[in-house]
Amino acid sequence: MTDLAASLSAFMSRVAGPGELSGLERLSGGANMESWAFDWAEEAYVLRRAPSADYMAGRPYGHAVEAALVKAAHAGGAKAPEVVGVLAEGDGMGTGYVMRRIIAEVSPAKILAAPPPSLVADLGRELARIHALPREVIPEGIPAMDTVEALAELKARFLSYGGDRPAIALAVKWCEDHLPAPAEPVLVHGDYRMGNVMVDAGGLAAVLDWELAHLGDAHEDLAFGCMTVWRFGQLDRPAFGVGSLEAYFAAYEAAGGRPVDRERFRFWLVYRTLWWALGCLQMGQAWRSGTDTTVERVVVGRRTAEQELDLVRLLESEAPEAERARPLPPSPVAPEVPVGEPTNREMVQAVRDWLGEAIKPGAEGHGKFQVVVAMNALGIVMRDLDAGARAEDKRLAEALMRGQTTLAEPGLLARLRRAVLDKCAVDSPKYAALAAARADWGG
Structure with a gap:
């Protein structure tokens, strides 16, 4: 953060005039794109940046174009932030731009x-x-x-x-x-x-x-x-x-x-x-x-289950009425209560509990966010070890994409409902649509 503070101070002196940097703090979230709040000359700002060009790989345009669009939207009367400066290569902070900070609720x-x-x-x-x-x-x-x-x-x-x-x-x-x-x-x-x-x-x-x-x-x-x-x-x-x-x-x-x-x-x-x-x-x-090795990436990767549940809920109306009324097949049988040496699940639980009791209370800002994400990842692993729910079925997926199988096939909608319910219960058990789907489908 010391290097960033020095580089940011030099940048702000150039684009905003004399002042002193204070309150530099990374805002929670944003594993790909960083947002840093800070004050300069008693005015509040936000730096939005990617630390290196690697973070921008595959994007259709860079921060210079993005900043130009935000400026145009702001000038056109949209409620876009006011951009005050765009980072250049010589600024030593990657790519990005600085905006005036808007004080309002975002949660x-x-x-x-x-x-x-x-x-x-x-x-x-x-x-x-x-x-x-x-x-x-x-x-x-x-x-x-x-x-x-x-x-x-x-x-x-x-x-x-x-x-x-x-x-x-x-x-x-x-x-x-x-x-x-x-x-x-x-x-x-x-x-x-x-x-x-x-x-x-x-x-x-x-x-x-x-x-x-x-x-x-x-x-x-x-x-x-x-x-x-x-x-x-x-x-x-x-x-x-x-x-x-x-x-x-x-x-x-x-x-x-x-x-x-x-x-x-x-x-x-x-x-x-x-x-x-x-x-x-x-x-x-x-x-x-290896492009992005943060824990947040793998956790978000498991949120696919939420969207699969939502897709089935959006498209189930395409099935015949009799199929929409068909009962769900049962879930897999739950594993027996373990005895003997600690299981893999119990070892994961021990690490998760330790993070929550020993690390989380002392963490702050983005560090605390990362601890919570890590605990979430271990929770997914624990539930997965219990349930063994899988979403993959290549033969069925290929038949659906070719149109050889449709929601008119007897029992298919019920199978899809059961699969997405069980997978979402592992990956995102607090997802609100999961409870709604269980109520609607009798699952």
Whole structure:
């Protein structure tokens, strides 16, 4: 941190004038992209950076283009942060940029516990404002998305990861069969959801994390924040965990957004759930390849189970009524209570308990976050050793992608439901949709 402080002080002297650096602290989360809060000349700022070029590998554009887009959005009236300077190679801090810090709440749990009354309308209006930004202010380097090509790329990634997860294969085939006609492109934020918005007592205060922005279908943005995973347990509030889709769509349209097509919205809800399922698998591949060896990568890699559960819930309506009413097959038999020498599960539990009792209480900031992630990883291992639940079935996945097997096959939906329930119970037992699915399916 000492080297970063010295480099950051030199940078801020150049872009903001004389001052003194204080309060430098890494914000929790963000294993790939770092965020550092600090004060300079009694003003609050945030440094967003990647420590080296390796962290930016595979991204469609770098931080200079991202910063230019954030500047354009801010100048165009969107609630984007104010960029004050972009890092150069000679600054010795990797790539990134510095923004003025916005003081507002970003925690989804805290926001959703008592959202401001205007928030769902704010979210709709702000998205309409982003989509209305004229093409001439969008910087060179922001890519255009071709949905057909993007879906083909998702399918290729799935196959490269083994192509053996039936719920994902089902979604790939459904998306191929339900591709919408091309839409007139707008600026799509690409990550517009709880966790990337800041809220204060007056409503929406800021929109963060523009790194996935592109030109594409407005419905992609409309749907993304309505995914189950980004509603953070508020399953009865389909728009961002805040309110109704009707209120969200009405605010979007009233602010100049194009009329919302419900079928196109549904396509993007399935597509982005599929996208995030593969994004989670990609996290595991990043760890396996050595690109990113943080514990957070492998833990997020196991969150694929959440999206598989959500994909089955989204697509089960495609099955005949008799199949939707079919009882679930039983789960595997639980293992016997161990005797004799400590089992692998018990040894993992001992290490997890030690982290919680001896290490976590003394940890702070990002270090404490990492301890919690490590404890979560060991918890997954313990449950996996108990249950032995697996999600892989390559033969079934291939049959689903070829269309040789569909949800009309007797017993298939019940098998898929059981598989995703058991896997999610291992990998994400507190996931709110798991309890909802058990209640709906009798599992």
